[in-house]
Every structure is written in C-alpha cells, then in structure tokens.
Amino acid sequence: MGAKICVTDVWKTFPTPQGPLSVLAQVDFTVAEGEFLALVGPSGCGKTTLLHILAGFDRPDRGEVRVDDRPIQGPRRRGIYVFQRGAVFPWLTVQQNMTLVLSDLPPAERQRLSDEYLALAGLQGFERSYPHQLSGGMLQRVELARALVTRPEILYLDEPLGALDALTRLRMRMELRRLLAHEHCTTVMVTHDVEEALDLADRVIIFSPRPATIRSSVSVPFPHPRPLTHRSMLELKGQILQALGVEDVEGDTASVRPAALARSRALRPRGGRASAYVSPVALSPEAAVSAERFDVVVIGGGPGGASAATVLAERGLKVLILERQRFPRFHTGESLLPALWELWDRLDVTAEIESAGFVPKQGIICGMTRSGEEVALLTSEYPEYFPRTYTYHVERSQFDQILLNNARRKGVEVREGWNVQDVIFEEDWARGVLAGPHDGALRSILADVVVDATGRDSLISRRLGWRRLDPALNKISHFTHFAGAGRRSVREFLPEQDTLAGATVTDVHTVDGGWLWYIPLANDVVSVGVVLDAKVAGQIRGGPQERFNHAVASCPKVQDWLQGARPLMPMQTISNIAYINDRFVGHGFVLVGDAAMFIDPIFSSGVTLAIRSGIFAADCILDAFERRDFSEGSLKPYEERLRVPMSRIFRIIHHWYELLDHGDGSHLFLRSRRTPLLRERLIVLLSGGYDKMDLESFLLTTSHEAE
Amino acid sequence: MHDRIRSLLAVAVIVFCVALWWLSVRISGSLIFPTPWQVILGMVQLIQQGLLLKHVAASLFRVTYGYLLAVTLAIVLGVLMGRFRGAYVACNSLVQILRPISPIAWIPLAILWFGVSDLSPIFLIFLSSFFPMVIGTVAGVLTIDRQYIWAAENFGISGFKLLCFVIFPGALPQIITGMRIGLGVAWLVVVAAEMIAINSGLGYLIIDSRNAGNRYDLVVAGMVIIGVIGLLLDFLMRGLERLDEVQWRYGR
Numbered sequence: 001m002g003a004k005i006c007v008t009d010v011w012k013t014f015p016t017p018q019g020p021l022s023v024l025a026q027v028d029f030t031v032a033e034g035e036f037l038a039l040v041g042p043s044g045c046g047k048t049t050l051l052h053i054l055a056g057f058d059r060p061d062r063g064e065v066r067v068d069d070r071p072i073q074g075p076r077r078r079g080i081y082v083f084q085r086g087a088v089f090p091w092l093t094v095q096q097n098m099t100l101v102l103s104d105l106p107p108a109e110r111q112r113l114s115d116e117y118l119a120l121a122g123l124q125g126f127e128r129s130y131p132h133q134l135s136g137g138m139l140q141r142v143e144l145a146r147a148l149v150t151r152p153e154i155l156y157l158d159e160p161l162g163a164l165d166a167l168t169r170l171r172m173r174m175e176l177r178r179l180l181a182h183e184h185c186t187t188v189m190v191t192h193d194v195e196e197a198l199d200l201a202d203r204v205i206i207f208s209p210r211p212a213t214i215r216s217s218v219s220v221p222f223p224h225p226r227p228l229t230h231r232s233m234l235e236l237k238g239q240i241l242q243a244l245g246v247e248d249v250e251g252d253t254a255s256v257r258p259a260a261l262a263r264s265r266a267l268r269p270r271g272g273r274a275s276a277y278v279s280p281v282a283l284s285p286e287a288a289v290s291a292e293r294f295d296v297v298v299i300g301g302g303p304g305g306a307s308a309a310t311v312l313a314e315r316g317l318k319v320l321i322l323e324r325q326r327f328p329r330f331h332t333g334e335s336l337l338p339a340l341w342e343l344w345d346r347l348d349v350t351a352e353i354e355s356a357g358f359v360p361k362q363g364i365i366c367g368m369t370r371s372g373e374e375v376a377l378l379t380s381e382y383p384e385y386f387p388r389t390y391t392y393h394v395e396r397s398q399f400d401q402i403l404l405n406n407a408r409r410k411g412v413e414v415r416e417g418w419n420v421q422d423v424i425f426e427e428d429w430a431r432g433v434l435a436g437p438h439d440g441a442l443r444s445i446l447a448d449v450v451v452d453a454t455g456r457d458s459l460i461s462r463r464l465g466w467r468r469l470d471p472a473l474n475k476i477s478h479f480t481h482f483a484g485a486g487r488r489s490v491r492e493f494l495p496e497q498d499t500l501a502g503a504t505v506t507d508v509h510t511v512d513g514g515w516l517w518y519i520p521l522a523n524d525v526v527s528v529g530v531v532l533d534a535k536v537a538g539q540i541r542g543g544p545q546e547r548f549n550h551a552v553a554s555c556p557k558v559q560d561w562l563q564g565a566r567p568l569m570p571m572q573t574i575s576n577i578a579y580i581n582d583r584f585v586g587h588g589f590v591l592v593g594d595a596a597m598f599i600d601p602i603f604s605s606g607v608t609l610a611i612r613s614g615i616f617a618a619d620c621i622l623d624a625f626e627r628r629d630f631s632e633g634s635l636k637p638y639e640e641r642l643r644v645p646m647s648r649i650f651r652i653i654h655h656w657y658e659l660l661d662h663g664d665g666s667h668l669f670l671r672s673r674r675t676p677l678l679r680e681r682l683i684v685l686l687s688g689g690y691d692k693m694d695l696e697s698f699l700l701t702t703s704h705e706a707e
Numbered sequence: 708m709h710d711r712i713r714s715l716l717a718v719a720v721i722v723f724c725v726a727l728w729w730l731s732v733r734i735s736g737s738l739i740f741p742t743p744w745q746v747i748l749g750m751v752q753l754i755q756q757g758l759l760l761k762h763v764a765a766s767l768f769r770v771t772y773g774y775l776l777a778v779t780l781a782i783v784l785g786v787l788m789g790r791f792r793g794a795y796v797a798c799n800s801l802v803q804i805l806r807p808i809s810p811i812a813w814i815p816l817a818i819l820w821f822g823v824s825d826l827s828p829i830f831l832i833f834l835s836s837f838f839p840m841v842i843g844t845v846a847g848v849l850t851i852d853r854q855y856i857w858a859a860e861n862f863g864i865s866g867f868k869l870l871c872f873v874i875f876p877g878a879l880p881q882i883i884t885g886m887r888i889g890l891g892v893a894w895l896v897v898v899a900a901e902m903i904a905i906n907s908g909l910g911y912l913i914i915d916s917r918n919a920g921n922r923y924d925l926v927v928a929g930m931v932i933i934g935v936i937g938l939l940l941d942f943l944m945r946g947l948e949r950l951d952e953v954q955w956r957y958g959r
Contacts, residue, residue, distance in 0.1 A: 057857055074860070075857065075860045077861070080861055081861050083857075089877075090955030090956075091877065100872055101864070130955065
C-alpha cells in the first residue's frame with residue numbers, strides 16, 4: 001500500500017485587515033491507500049483550510065500536495081469533499097441530486113446507481129423529497145450517498161457530523177462506518193471530537209492551535225466496533241487530549257490545570273438533549289437469543305451500585321454488577337455521616353462496618369482561619385435524630401469492598417474488571433448492556449432495568465446530554481494522605497464519658513480561595529485536601545503541590561499538624577464541578593449516586609447520597625417489578641423522592657459558598673453558637689439528616705442569619 | 708377563529724373608510740366628487756358599454772409584452788453579471804446610473820422614438836421592471852453559498868450545466884423577489900404611460916373621463932379597478948414563491 005496522498009511542507013497565510021494570518025505552518029504527512037485518517041485540533045486552527053487544499057479548493061503558499069504522486073490542480077471527482085454544513089442542492093429532490101452528479105452516465109445507469117446508493121443509505125421512499133423536508137441526519141445520509149455514488153477514490157470529510165444533535169450524531173457515526181466499510185475509499189476527516197476520531201479512524205493526527213502544525217500522530221489499532229470505554233482506548237484518548245493541551249476535565253487525572261478548567265465549557269453534546277441514543281452495536285435478534293439475561297444490571301460497584309443491587313437481590317431478583325476496576329481500589333470521600341446507620345441496617349451490613357476498625361467521627365469542627373475561631377458541631381448535641389451519634393472516617397478502598405462483598409453475599413453476581421462499552425437501546429428503551437472483560441470479547445447482557453452507577457463517568461447521562469453543570473460550583477481539589485501528622489481527640493470538646501475510644505472529628509477550615517478538609521484515618525494516616533475555586537486556583541502559580549501548599553499555608557493550625565508529616569502518595573487532583581441531571585430515569589433505566597448528580601464535597605454528603613439513592617432506586621425498581629412496568633413513568637417516583645432534597649442541598653451549598661466569598665464567611669457557624677434553632681438544623685444537616693428536617697426552614701434561618 | 712377575526716377586522720376598516728368617504732361627500736355637499744354608490748353605478752355603466760373589458764385588456768396586453776421582455780433580458784444579464792467578473796464590471800455602473808431614473812422621465816423620448824403607439828408604453832414598462840430584476844438576479848447569483856459551487860465543481864459540473872442546475876436555481880428565490888417588485892412597478896407605470904401617449908387602457912380611461920366631462924365617478928371606478936388588478940397580479944406572483952424548488956429559501 002503506497003502513499004495515496006502526500007503532503008509536503010505545506011504553509012498557508014491569509015491576508016486580513018490586521019495583517020497576515022498564518023494558518024498552516026510546515027505540515028507534512030502522508031495518507032496510505034485505503035487509510036482512514038482523522039485530523040484533530042482546536043476549533044479554528046486551520047484544519048478546514050488544510051482539507052480545502054487537499055481537495056483542491058485552495059492552494060498552499062508553499063509546499064505541495066500530491067495525490068497518486070501527481071500534484072493536484074483544482075477539485076476533481078476522484079476526491080469528493082463533504083462539507084460541514086452540507087452541500088446537497090436544496091432546489092433539487094434527493095433523486096435529482098443523485099442523478100445530477102452522475103450526468104455523464106446513460107439515464108438507465110444513473111437511475112440504477114442512484115437507487116442502489118439511496119437504498120444503501122436507507123433513504124428509500126424519500127427520492128422525491130426536497131432536502132428541506134428531511135431531518136439533519138437524513139440530509140447527512142444524502143450527502144454521503146451523493147459523494148459515494150460517484151465512486152470516489154478519496155473522501156474528504158469536514159466535521160461530517162458536526163451539525164447534528166447528540167442522538168443523530170451517534171447514530172450517524174455508526175452509519176458512516178457502515179457506508180465507508182462498503183466502499184474502501186481513502187478518507188481524511190477533520191473533527192474536533194476526539195471520541196469520534198477514535199471510533200472511526202485508523203490514525204489520528206493532532207494539530208496545534210493556529211498556525212496549525214502537527215503535534216503528534218496516534219495509531220488506533222482496534223477492530224470495529226471499538227470498545228470506547230476500554231482502558232486502552234481511554235489511554236489513547238488521554239494521549240490525544242494531552243497532545244491537544246486539554247486534560248479530560250471530568251476525569252480523575254492528577255494534573256488538571258485549573259486555568260484550563262475555569263475556561264472550559266460544559267462537556268455536552270452539541271444540539272441539545274436526547275431522550276435516548278442508539279448504541280454502536282444494535283441488538284440483533286440473534287444476539288438477543290444468545291445473550292445472558294438478568295432482571296437488573298448495575299453498572300458500577302461503588303456504594304450506590306452495591307446498595308441498589310443488595311436491596312434488589314434480597315428480594316430475590318437476579319442482579320448483576322459490572323465493575324470496571326478490581327476492588328479494593330483507592331477512592332476519595334472518607335468522611336461519613338451518622339445518617340448512614342439506618343441505611344446500613346437496611347443493607348444488613350452494620351455489624352461488619354462496626355468491626356472493621358474504622359476511626360469513629362463524632363462531629364465536625366469548623367475553623368475560621370481569619371478570626372482564629374473554631375466552632376464544634378457534634379451530633380451528640382441532638383441525639384434524638386440518629387440511632388447513634390457518631391459515624392466513621394473510612395478508607396474507601398476497604399469500605400467500598402465491604403459493601404460490594406455484602407452485595408455478593410446477598411446473591412448479587414459481581415464481575416470485576418468488566419468494561420461496559422454501551423447501554424443497548426431499542427428506540428428509547430434501555431434493554432441491557434454491551435460489555436466484556438478487559439481484553440475479552442464484548443457480549444450483550446439483557447435486563448429489564450439498567451442501573452447506571454458509574455459515578456462521575458455517568459455513562460448514560462453524558463451520552464444523552466442530560467448533565468447540567470453548575471458553573472458557580474466549579475471547584476478543584478488537591479488531596480493526599482499523610483503519615484505522622486497531628487490529630488486531635490474529640491475530648492477537646494466532649495467530656496470523657498461521652499467519647500469513644502480513638503474518636504476524632506472532621507476538621508473543615510477556611511483557607512485562601514476555599515476550604516480544606518482534615519480527616520484522620522486509622523493507622524496514623526490523615527487525609528488532607530484543599531477545595532479551591534477553579535478560577536482562584538488558576539491564579540496560583542505552580543502545580544497541584546504548590547496550590548495545596550499555598551492553601552495550607554493560610555491555615556496555621558493545619559500547617560502545624562502537618563509539620564514533619566510524610567505524604568503517602570503523590571498529590572491527587574479532582575475537578576469537583578457540580579452537576580445535576582435533567583432526569584434521573586428513563587424507560588428501563590435509572591441513574592444512581594454521582595451518575596445522577598454530584599454536589600460538592602463540603603458537607604461530606606457523597607457516600608450518604610449515593611447509598612440513599614441506591615436504596616431509593618431499588619425500592620422503586622421493586623415496585624416496577626410488581627407491576628412489570630419499567631417505563632419512565634413507573635420509575636419516576638424514585639426521581640421525585642430524590643430530587644426535592646437534592647435541589648435544596650444544592651441551594652444550601654450555594655449559600656455556603658456565598659457566605660465564604662464574603663470573607664470569613666462561615667460566620668453562619670459562628671452564629672450557630674448563639675442561635676439554638678440554627679445550630680440544631682445545621683447539625684442535623686451536617687449529619688446527613690436530609691429527610692429529618694424541613695430544609696426550606698433551614699434556608700430561611702440561614703438567610704435571616706446572614707442579614 | 709383568529710383568522711376569521713382578522714379578516715373581519717380588515718373588512719371593517721375598508722367599510723369604515725368607504726363610510727367616511729360617503730359621509731364626507733354628503734357633508735361637504737360636493738357635486739363633482741362621487742359617492743361610493745355613484746362609483747359603482749359608473750362601473751356598471753362601463754361594463755355594460757364593454758369599455759371596461761377593452762381598457763383592461765389593452766393595459767394587460769402592454770404589461771405582458773414589456774414585462775416578459777424585461778424578465779428574459781434581466782435574468783440573462785443578471786446571471787452573466789453575477790457569474791462573470793468582467794460582465795459585472797462592464798455593466799454595473801451603467802445599470803446603477805439608469806436605475807434611479809423614473810420611467811416617467813423617459814416618456815418624451817419614448818414618444819419621440821416610438822410615437823403614439825403600443826410600443827411606447829411597452830418600452831416604458833420594460834425599462835421600469837428591467838432594473839429591479841437585474842439587481843435581484845445579480846444579488847441572487849452572488850449570494851449563492853460558495854459551497855454549492857464548490858460541490859458542483861467537485862462533481863465536475865461546469866459550463867451550461869452549472870448555470871442551469873446550480874446557478875439559476877440557486878438564485879431563483881431572489882430572482883422571484885425581483886420579478887414581484889418588477890411586476891408591481893410595471894403596473895404602476897402602465898397607467899402613467901397610457902395617460903400620455905395612447906388612447907386606450909386604464910390610464911387613458913381615467914384621464915379621458917376627467918377631460919371629457921368631469922366624470923369623476925368613472926375616474927374613481929378606474930382607480931378601484933387598477934387597485935384590484937394589481938392585487939391579483941401580486942397574488943399570482945406569490946404563487947411562484949410556493950414552488951417546491953424555492954421552498955428551501957422561503958420555507959425557512
């Protein structure tokens with residue numbers, strides 16, 4: 001296979017009123033016969049200009065493009081260009097568009113080819129339609145059919161799916177692959193969607209911002225259909241994003257640049273929200289026959305998924321958990337809330353957690369750095385609200401493992417190291433998942449209900465564009481574990497007879513640009529993390545470590561505790577941008593825990609909400625099984641039960657940050673010393689009793705207090 | 708329901724104006740200016756004498772000739788000017804200078820060149836509708852999305868085929884807009900032309916009714932007829948905008 005296209009030292013500059021604008025600089029590459037090459041780069045970097053030059057619409061200032069070893073002179077039929085906005089002639093019918101480009105053939109032949117390719121593109125019955133009568137996806141198919149019917153040797157695709165809505169985009173990606181497989185032409189595609197490039201291309205070339213130069217080139221050695229959530233695919237994606245200079249803002253990467261975060265926009269499909277999408281591998285009747293069947297498939301084995309599965313399995317349902325990682329695995333979010341006792345009782349796991357050797361937590365200390373004051377909020381002040389007035393600081397690796405093992409014991413089948421590529425949808429009903437072990441074959445697993453508990457990966461809602469990011473809560477956290485750090489005893493605040501052995505508190509202190517947590521764990525380990533506003537963090541020079549140090553330096557007490565302490569792992573970074581989904585349920589699926597919403601670490605609410613939502617979801621799914629009705633309407637009570645407290649907590653957290661922004665804002669906590677009503681509500685809230693009090697009245701109290 | 712209220716409103720306004728007209732004539736006691744009823748009677752008289760049909764036919768005949776000639780030449784020139792830089796440079800200045808000259812200003816020259824015959828008004832109608840349509844066609848061709856032309860070149864469509872299947876249909880919506888304006892102007896001008904250089908047609912009817920006995924009832928009747936026919940012509944032109952081939956532009 002020789003080089004079909006050979007691009008040598010291409011430069012291009014456009015004159016503008018502000019002076020010459022250099023768009024391409026020293027671009028060199030070749031495309032092999034039959035290869036599918038994707039050109040990826042930031043918007044406006046000059047990719048489209050390059051594609052114009054390849055197709056002969058424009059000429060380079062310097063350098064040369066050769067096709068089949070001959071320099072190109074203007075556009076030709078051998079290489080067809082598919083325009084981003086589409087160039088199907090709107091004044092001709094679909095059929096006329098097809099036959100016009102074939103007008104050098106005899107009429108009968110024209111008709112035959114046109115019919116053949118329209119059928120291939122699934123457009124039978126629309127021959128006499130005018131383009132404006134078709135949907136965006138169908139129009140794109142006409143575009144492709146018209147390009148392919150001329151049997152081009154090369155196809156130039158300029159953001160071919162860019163103008164489509166999320167649902168159509170995914171469907172057309174599959175369609176495009178099918179059509180191209182039929183033709184074997186050499187293809188050069190410009191896109192700025194990395195996932196699209198990875199799904200379609202044999203090789204991806206990454207360009208720098210304007211003037212476009214080649215940053216790097218990545219081969220994608222996977223057969224189709226590609227397992228997009230497979231580890232090695234994710235690694236490739238990471239490589240490409242890194243070459244582009246953008247880290248995946250929602251992944252748990254260690255090196256997210258806050259400056260990039262502050263600028264970055266929501267990751268959501270263009271063109272609005274879909275109610276479902278078609279997964280790359282549709283469910284064929286044969287696949288359905290051989291597929292495994294479960295009542296419920298839970299994607300993700302964290303606390304939310306494990307809890308939902310446990311409740312379901314206890315009632316005799318056949319439940320499968322697919323977990324990407326192998327437990328135990330590290331996770332942040334170590335401070336729990338007393339509200340969990342009731343939930344653990346429900347899961348029948350209380351005894352095991354009690355005997356696990358976790359450090360007891362009896363309350364929260366809020367430190368006001370500027371005034372040096374501290375407020376102790378201890379659950380034992382209002383013992384009537386919770387079965388026990390303490391909870392734990394846990395190593396999440398161990399805690400999550402206990403929950404998952406408990407699920408296993410209750411009859412859930414758990415497969416760790418399994419990768420879910422996609423949820424299988426028929427129309428807008430979730431029917432199951434397409435999954436397989438790492439490095440193993442993918443297979444269909446069918447279920448009446450799919451539970452998405454994929455955490456911040458949010459498999460389904462990201463695909464559907466349901467996520468609403470909350471830019472006001474765009475935080476970034478840097479955290480690590482230390483050995484040999486100081487810790488305080490709860491005895492500073494409670495008489496000895498009221499304290500548990502080894503009990504401690506969660507320290508929350510305001511620092512420059514945010515706040516920090518200080519969570520003592522067992523075995524002399526302390527988890528320390530800072531949560532900074534992404535914008536503020538961007539203004540601090542240096543990396544995660546520098547930002548962490550900067551924040552800690554503004555809090556003398558914690559700095560003192562960390563004197564001589566030894567970090568146990570490199571500094572970790574998570575972007576904590578809050579989000580809530582438009583919907584938590586659809587036909588045949590529910591979203592649980594962080595997959596439904598992610599609030600903010602400030603109230604340590606993550607694990608509690610995940611388990612609570614898992615149990616709520618399971619309750620609702622059990623009702624749905626009674627009725628054998630798994631429609632959205634049947635699952636909706638779960639969402640309603642969860643959403644009300646959820647949106648209120650959102651408001652309280654907004655309120656908290658507003659106060660924080662007003663200087664030593666936690667004066668909310670200071671005031672709680674004088675106002676018993678506020679104090680009671682604050683303690684119940686900080687203990688996770690979201691269902692035990694009227695949050696509206698809490699908001700009233702706080703806003704009154706704030707005045 | 709809304710539609711009905713809207714048309715009721717429109718009719719109500721017309722009825723109100725006619726009533727106002729009638730009342731004004733009554734109150735002022737004018738003997739020359741006719742009441743609406745007198746106008747209707749005048750119209751009936753014209754119909755009975757066969758004059759109305761004769762004059763309408765004469766006017767329409769002139770407009771048809773002048774206008775069709777203008778359409779043909781304007782589209783050809785417009786496409787050439789829009790497509791070829793040379794043609795544009797050569798003709799644009801001339802078009803821009805001639806365009807603002809009112810067709811009425813041409814009447815003396817028309818009489819000098821064509822005398823008192825049908826040719827004079829046809830020439831004036833041609834002039835009046837030609838320029839708006841040239842401008843519309845040029846604009847239509849120039850604003851065709853560049854990617855349609857590129858796509859056509861890419862598929863090897865060129866020359867006459869390009870003009871017929873890409874350039875012309877691409878510019879058609881704007882051409883039709885130009886044609887609508889052109890026909891409107893033509894209908895305005897035919898009346899003016901007939902008042903001066905000819906002895907038939909609606910313009911002649913009006914001026915003759917006044918000169919030959921102050922028959923203002925017939926003057927107003929002629930005006931009403933002109934208005935109604937103008938409305939009908941515009942309605943016909945709007946039919947063109949409903950063609951499938953141009954829905955992509957108007958449909959949006």
